[in-house]
Amino acid sequence: MATIGCFNKLKVTRCMTAGIYVNAEQFGELKIPGWDVTGKADKGDIIDVFLQLDGDDNVVTTMRKSLVMPGEVGLLKVSAVESAGALLDWGMPKQLFVPTHEQQQKMVRGFSYVVYAHLDPKTGRITGSTKLEKYLSPTPGGLRLKQEVSLTVCDESDLGYRAVINNSGLGFVYNNDLFQKLKIGQKVTGYVKNIREDGRVDLYLQKPGFEKIGDLGEQILARLRAAGGFLAITDKSPAEEIYQLFNTSKKNYKKAIGGLYKKGVVLLEETGIRLVKK
16 A cells, blocks of 8 residues: 555556656556656656645655655755745655744744654645654653764754754753764764663763774874874864864863873873884
8 A cells, every 4th residue: 555755666557758657556546747757767667656745635746855754854944934834845846844833933934944754644744843842752762871873963052962863852962072063954973871860861972982992092093103103183182173183072082192191102292192112
């Protein structure tokens, strides 16, 4: 049975200059306009087709890939604002509608917002919402410490950034755990730092644990050797500079350097670090 709001594997029944037709099962034979055919398709082929309802409740089809799927969040740009809501570009023929009552703040044309897309059970249409806590739990369960997760940065405060975890929950990255400037809507890999008593989740962007520090120490030594034994970078260097060189936080860098110094393999000078010659 074909399903609204997702990709379905459907059989091509006819091919014409203006597009192709597919057997959409209970919805009958449907046309995919030529501009929505994104790959080669011949009669009898099984292709991936996205189904959704238009404003008149007609089933429309496309082979295009959207910027965000139902059940996911993404940064989308407002193309028009109407009295009932806003229309957002999400890479599909029919724009994504965000009703006024689903807007955390009034949307403005030309601005971009982190939006959660979902299939409205009342209308059967795909709609969006910026009221993330209505659909995503601030106390997501099923996570474990140090677990790797997919994050979408959704908003910023004085303390840090709130992020969507695996498109299903919300967590927080504190500024003192950051080694790079984040952008709203940015997708990054993160790790679970802490699960509080109330179920809220704190996040890292750098893999936690001392198992990473040993690897980082080897990276530093390799760069020192490649640079002739000296690098003009210290534990007082900007975090951005450290990240560009070693892809790590300043905190982890200082731990790794401290470990190398204790082993007697590097010298910590005022202007940089120097490899000890043996």
